[in-house]
Amino acid sequence: MSSSLQGRAELVARLRELNALSVIAELDDARAAEVAERVDELARELRGPSAQQPWYFRPGAAPVETGDAWALFNPVSPPLRMRVDGGRATGTTVLGPEFGGPPKVVHGGYVAVLLDHALGIYLHGVGRSSLTAQLSVRYLAPTPLGSRLTVEASHSEIDGTTTYAWATVSVEGRVTARAEGRFVLGRGKWRS
Numbered sequence: 249m250s251s252s253l254q255g256r257a258e259l260v261a262r263l264r265e266l267n268a269l270s271v272i273a274e275l276d277d278a279r280a281a282e283v284a285e286r287v288d289e290l291a292r293e294l295r296g297p298s299a300q301q302p303w304y305f306r307p308g309a310a311p312v313e314t315g316d317a318w319a320l321f322n323p324v325s326p327p328l329r330m331r332v333d334g335g336r337a338t339g340t341t342v343l344g345p346e347f348g349g350p351p352k353v354v355h356g357g358y359v360a361v362l363l364d365h366a367l368g369i370y371l372h373g374v375g376r377s378s379l380t381a382q383l384s385v386r387y388l389a390p391t392p393l394g395s396r397l398t399v400e401a402s403h404s405e406i407d408g409t410t411t412y413a414w415a416t417v418s419v420e421g422r423v424t425a426r427a428e429g430r431f432v433l434g435r436g437k438w439r440s
């Protein structure tokens with residue numbers, strides 16, 4: 249990664265930490281307001297004309313594998329980098345307190361994001377870049393915060409422009425959530 253992109257990645261890493269600390273730090277309201285003012289000072293430096301789309305969508309802007317740009321450079325994405333190999337996509341991640349729903353448990357919506365993202369990267373990796381048409385998630389056990397999660401995705405059937413695919417989230421070999429879905433080949437720039 250070029251040094252300028254390391255700067256981008258570092259900015260996002262610090263923002264992630266700030267997100268996490270904002271939900272766990274012991275702060276009274278006055279101290280929280282003080283910190284907010286200092287964060288706003290920083291934001292003022294960045295305000296001004298900016299693109300509508302994330303910078304990493306510009307052609308050639310982010311020389312990293314597809315999907316990694318989202319994980320590395322978007323501070324509200326779960327930090328999940330997937331590898332597609334041997335008919336399967338696999339990745340691992342640890343989600344911090346900012347992704348929490350019930351105490352100590354990953355919010356179900358973020359679990360669905362992990363599954364959908366893994367499926368998107370898998371389909372792109374096998375040359376079938378698709379949009380999610382339908383996704384059904386079975387939450388089999390609570391997905392813990394702060395533990396190493398393994399995310400896997402693959403497909404079961406192809407029917408014309410439709411791919412039926414599945415993904416799982418596991419912790420220590422135990423599946424906590426499984427998604428099955430229907431994905432339709434994207435049009436235009438999505439069509440690979």
Ligand SMILES: CCCCCCCCCCCCCC(=O)SCCNC(=O)CCNC(=O)[C@H](O)C(C)(C)COP(=O)(O)OP(=O)(O)OC[C@H]1O[C@@H](n2cnc3c(N)ncnc32)[C@H](O)[C@@H]1OP(=O)(O)O
Pocket residue numbers: 304305310314315316317318364365368369372378379380381382409410430432433434
């Ligand atoms: C640096 C760069 C980084 C880049 C990162 C990139 C990776 C990012 C990865 C992250 C990505 C994360 C992933 C995301 O976030 S993807 C974003 C979330 N998904 C969407 O926004 C999709 C919105 N929907 C659509 O655009 C269209 O409705 C689609 C494209 C889905 C279908 O369009 P269209 O209707 O024109 O297609 P068709 O007429 O050829 O139908 C085909 C077949 O499909 C059936 N069908 C259709 N819809 C549905 C439905 N809703 N449920 C069930 N079935 C449905 C339909 O009946 C037909 O079946 P059959 O009659 O043949 O049996």
